[in-house]
Amino acid sequence: MPPRHRTRWRHEVASFGYAFQGIREALQTEPHLRFHALATVVVIGLGLWLQVSRHDWALLALSIGAVWTAELLNTAIETLVNLVSPDFHPLAGRAKDVAAGAVLLMALAAGVVGLLVFGPPLWTKLLALRTS
Numbered sequence: 001m002p003p004r005h006r007t008r009w010r011h012e013v014a015s016f017g018y019a020f021q022g023i024r025e026a027l028q029t030e031p032h033l034r035f036h037a038l039a040t041v042v043v044i045g046l047g048l049w050l051q052v053s054r055h056d057w058a059l060l061a062l063s064i065g066a067v068w069t070a071e072l073l074n075t076a077i078e079t080l081v082n083l084v085s086p087d088f089h090p091l092a093g094r095a096k097d098v099a100a101g102a103v104l105l106m107a108l109a110a111g112v113v114g115l116l117v118f119g120p121p122l123w124t125k126l127l128a129l130r131t132s
């Protein structure tokens, strides 16, 4: 491999490292993210137990990824606001509130996906358990 390509390749690997470090640090500092981690495990467990379709797995994967992405972006915005405006400022508050609103919207949408995907098979399973 030519030295120029090797340097670029090392740069790409380092970028992955920084990205994972960002996720690890956010997990350590943000209780919300730890809740998302638990919710992710529960959703994957439910999907396996209820044997949902490939299409439903795709919807669940997108929803999980979108909620994590929204929460990580919210954390990044909060961190930046704390750096730029440690003192009270209405615009700083608005930025944090709008970012939190984005997370809330995504979490609600993911909740709807969860209800639509898990609702019917869970209902069938519970009915079968009651009649057996």
Ligand SMILES: Nc1ncnc2c1ncn2[C@@H]1O[C@H](COP(=O)(O)OP(=O)(O)OP(=O)(O)O)[C@@H](O)[C@H]1O
Residues within 6 Å of the ligand: 030, 032, 078, 085, 086, 087, 088, 089, 090, 091, 092, 093, 094, 096, 097, 100
């Ligand atoms: N510098 C500031 N200026 C004005 N209002 C702020 C400022 N910092 C925070 N606030 C207000 O207080 C609320 C809570 O802020 P905080 O920094 O605790 O964020 P948070 O949304 O509770 O984040 P988390 O719970 O994830 O740490 C914000 O949503 C905002 O309305």
